[in-house]
Amino acid sequence: MSVxxxxxxxxxxxxxxxxxxxxxxxxxxxxxxxxxxxIKIGNIMPYSGAxxxxxxxxxxxxxYFRKINAEGGINGRKITFISYDDAYxxxxxxxxxxxxxxxxxxxIIFNSLGTPPNSAIQKYMNQKKVPQLFVATGxxxxxDPKEYPWTMGWQPNYQSESIIYAKYILKNKPNAKIAVLYxxxxxxxxxxxxxxxxxxxxxxxxIVAEDSYEVTEPTIDSxxxxxxxxxxxxxxxxxxxxxxxxxxxxxxxxxWHPLHFLNNVSSSIGSVIKPAGFEAAQGIISSQYLKDPTxxxxxxxxxxIAWNEFLDKYYPDANRADASVMYAYTVAxxxxxxxxxxxxxxxxxxxxxxxxxxxxxxxxGLLPGIKANxxxxxxAPLSQLQLMRFKGETWxxxxxxxxxxxxx
Amino acid sequence: xxxxxxxxxxxxAVEAVPKRAMTLGYGTSLxxxxxxxxxxxxxxxxxxxxxxxxxxYALAVMALNILTGGSGQFSLGQSAFYAVGAYTSAxxxxxxxxxxxxxxxxxxxxxxGFGFLFGQPALRLxxxxxxxxxxxxxxxxxxxxxxxYFEHWTGGVQGLVVxxxxxxxxxxxxxxxxxxxxxxxxxxxxxxxxxxxxxSRSGRxxxxxxxxxxxASAMGVDVALYKTLAFGVSAGITGVAGGLGAIxxxxxxxxxxxxxxxxxxFLGMVVGGVGWLPGSIVGSAFIIFVPNIAExxxxxxxxxxxxxxxxxxxxxxxxxxxxxxxxxxxxxxxFKKN
Numbered sequence: 001m002s003v004x005x006x007x008x009x010x011x012x013x014x015x016x017x018x019x020x021x022x023x024x025x026x027x028x029x030x031x032x033x034x035x036x037x038x039i040k041i042g043n044i045m046p047y048s049g050a051x052x053x054x055x056x057x058x059x060x061x062x063x064y065f066r067k068i069n070a071e072g073g074i075n076g077r078k079i080t081f082i083s084y085d086d087a088y089x090x091x092x093x094x095x096x097x098x099x100x101x102x103x104x105x106x107x108i109i110f111n112s113l114g115t116p117p118n119s120a121i122q123k124y125m126n127q128k129k130v131p132q133l134f135v136a137t138g139x140x141x142x143x144d145p146k147e148y149p150w151t152m153g154w155q156p157n158y159q160s161e162s163i164i165y166a167k168y169i170l171k172n173k174p175n176a177k178i179a180v181l182y183x184x185x186x187x188x189x190x191x192x193x194x195x196x197x198x199x200x201x202x203x204x205x206x207i208v209a210e211d212s213y214e215v216t217e218p219t220i221d222s223x224x225x226x227x228x229x230x231x232x233x234x235x236x237x238x239x240x241x242x243x244x245x246x247x248x249x250x251x252x253x254x255x256w257h258p259l260h261f262l263n264n265v266s267s268s269i270g271s272v273i274k275p276a277g278f279e280a281a282q283g284i285i286s287s288q289y290l291k292d293p294t295x296x297x298x299x300x301x302x303x304x305i306a307w308n309e310f311l312d313k314y315y316p317d318a319n320r321a322d323a324s325v326m327y328a329y330t331v332a333x334x335x336x337x338x339x340x341x342x343x344x345x346x347x348x349x350x351x352x353x354x355x356x357x358x359x360x361x362x363x364x365g366l367l368p369g370i371k372a373n374x375x376x377x378x379x380a381p382l383s384q385l386q387l388m389r390f391k392g393e394t395w396x397x398x399x400x401x402x403x404x405x406x407x408x
Numbered sequence: 409x410x411x412x413x414x415x416x417x418x419x420x421a422v423e424a425v426p427k428r429a430m431t432l433g434y435g436t437s438l439x440x441x442x443x444x445x446x447x448x449x450x451x452x453x454x455x456x457x458x459x460x461x462x463x464x465y466a467l468a469v470m471a472l473n474i475l476t477g478g479s480g481q482f483s484l485g486q487s488a489f490y491a492v493g494a495y496t497s498a499x500x501x502x503x504x505x506x507x508x509x510x511x512x513x514x515x516x517x518x519x520x521g522f523g524f525l526f527g528q529p530a531l532r533l534x535x536x537x538x539x540x541x542x543x544x545x546x547x548x549x550x551x552x553x554x555x556x557y558f559e560h561w562t563g564g565v566q567g568l569v570v571x572x573x574x575x576x577x578x579x580x581x582x583x584x585x586x587x588x589x590x591x592x593x594x595x596x597x598x599x600x601x602x603x604x605x606x607x608s609r610s611g612r613x614x615x616x617x618x619x620x621x622x623x624a625s626a627m628g629v630d631v632a633l634y635k636t637l638a639f640g641v642s643a644g645i646t647g648v649a650g651g652l653g654a655i656x657x658x659x660x661x662x663x664x665x666x667x668x669x670x671x672x673x674f675l676g677m678v679v680g681g682v683g684w685l686p687g688s689i690v691g692s693a694f695i696i697f698v699p700n701i702a703e704x705x706x707x708x709x710x711x712x713x714x715x716x717x718x719x720x721x722x723x724x725x726x727x728x729x730x731x732x733x734x735x736x737x738x739x740x741x742x743f744k745k746n
Contacts, residue, residue, distance in 0.1 A: 047703070047707055047710060048711050050666075085699075085707070085710060087699075089663060089664050089668065089669075090567065090657065090660075090663060090664040091461070091657045091664050095458065095461065095696075098454045098457055101454075102452055102454035103454045115566070116565070116567060116661040116662075119567055119659065120567070120657065120659035120661065123569055123659075184551075184554060186564075186565040186566055189564070189565060214551065
């Protein structure tokens with residue numbers, strides 16, 4: 001045995017160690033808000049004010065990141081989730097976004113809620129080059145990577161959903177007389193625009209009645225009476241849960257049975273259909289991309305079981321009939337996926353790059369067959385929906401998975 | 409009993425404040441001014457932005473203070489004037505390409521006219537009835553801004569994005585800092601003008617109306633004119649504040665100007681001390697920072713915590729910051745004597 005052999009082995013080992021060390025050094029890259037031990041994520045929610053029902057989204061996300069941290073974090077880094085209240089008022093959103101970026105120094109702002117609040121900070125976020133990732137609004141304008149490369153949406157946008165309904169009507173009921181009821185805000189108007197675009201040249205002749213209501217009205221009964229009087233045989237119901245339940249009930253009371261399309265914002269069985277009465281809801285058509293936790297068909301589903309286990313352990317007081325809880329769980333999983341994909345390169349640029357390269361990502365809360373996809377030119381992760389018809393006590397999905405990508 | 413008699417027998421809603429007590433002494437004013445000028449040099453841009461908002465809301469609170477503390481009229485409709493000012497500035501800047509500084513006087517004039525006209529029918533009302541009429545205005549405003557008829561100009565529900573101005577003459581200053589000093593200059597100008605207004609003949613007329621309408625008219629004060637004038641001035645200043653707010657926030661949308669804002673301003677006035685102009689900045693600080701503090705204490709109960717804090721303030725110092733200032737003054741006097 002010669003003396004040189006252990007020496008050679010030592011040198012080789014040293015070379016190997018230093019090589020991997022320098023490689024590790026080269027790989028680790030951070031922007032403000034990320035380090036070896038933590039990733040700071042900012043978030044803005046309406047915990048108070050008119051839209052405070054959505055605050056549950058922030059609470060669910062906070063619970064989900066607690067779960068991630070309890071399970072060891074993301075690539076060894078803990079998530080610090082800082083969520084502020086903006087009461088759904090744009091000036092407050094700007095203040096909170098600036099606080100997050102300049103004072104708390106977060107890496108990204110994730111899933112901030114509402115179209116007006118997000119519009120208010122979009123320019124600022126893009127000037128600062130801080131990702132405004134997976135915003136919680138269905139407006140169409142978030143898919144605009146050319147103009148706003150630091151802003152990305154998440155859910156299928158309102159316009160593509162109503163285009164799907166319009167196509168269905170053109171195909172199955174070309175001579176329909178349509179009545180539309182919509183909420184008088186950005187959300188309602190976005191749906192209406194998509195619907196008219198989908199009907200194309202026939203929109204003017206097919207839509208016989210159009211009525212809007214304010215979110216502050218206590219009841220929409222009088223609107224339904226007016227729409228019935230128009231003699232329409234198709235009803236497109238663009239309302240939020242409370243009003244959707246009222247509309248379904250009122251339709252039954254008035255004995256008006258048009259072909260009823262209900263936007264997926266209000267397709268929850270627990271918070272809309274059940275209060276309105278199963279009998280009144282038979283035959284309603286809607287569409288969905290998330291699993292409805294109150295729908296018995298998912299009782300033994302793997303994704304749903306995991307969701308229930310998560311809530312049992314980390315957010316036991318959650319209202320499981322609230323569609324927002326499932327929504328928040330899924331979008332938090334989406335972020336988890338992106339952060340894991342970033343590895344040790346936690347720069348803002350790499351986060352946008354990874355978020356823009358989702359390939360057929362399937363998550364536990366999404367309907368079977370619905371996948372998140374993005375690219376450098378497509379900043380709309382979820383753009384697929386499946387039509388469904390209410391039958392008995394559950395949604396009966398039918399037809400294939402449809403997609404209606406619309407650019408901003 | 410006629411309405412006029414009712415008013416006479418009622419205890420005055422707003423306590424009479426002598427006009428000298430409406431302002432700060434020279435020394436204190438200079439200290440506050442120095443602080444306002446120097447602090448931004450040492451803090452982050454975010455804090456500067458918050459200070460800008462502080463000044464803007466202080467202006468709006470002061471405008472309400474002139475109306476309520478000066479002429480004794482209540483208004484829950486200030487958010488409507490604020491919105492009109494904000495939209496006037498935003499539309500002129502984005503659609504007409506006008507310089508931001510020029511849009512402010514226009515916003516002020518438009519709101520003055522608006523407030524003056526609104527003051528005409530409001531004349532017939534007083535006390536809580538006037539508060540309700542202005543409340544109606546505040547509730548209607550966000551919906552009016554959403555109307556399809558104006559959508560080409562207002563951007564409808566989507567609102568309008570406003571470009572933030574750079575510092576002029578190549579000054580080595582961030583946009584935030586420039587906007588802060590710009591706002592500060594405008595605020596000081598308006599503050600001085602308001603103080604002078606209240607010390608003038610018109611100011612005395614306002615206060616006479618506040619203290620006793622019938623006595624004022626007996627002395628030859630044109631009650632109708634001065635009441636509407638107070639409305640106009642208040643609305644005009646609120647409009648300038650709204651315009652500045654639109655530039656600082658870089659965005660206007662109907663949801664930013666709901667009744668919530670009007671109530672916040674009203675709250676700011678009460679906390680700052682009704683009829684005490686320097687209190688406006690304290691009231692403004694209250695409505696900006698206390699919700700943040702409440703949120704820091706408990707996220708789920710932030711509204712309740714805010715309520716408790718507000719209750720404490722009203723319970724302990726019912727006259728707001730003015731009371732604290734008076735106590736401080738008395739303490740200082742005692743200290744000097746000893």
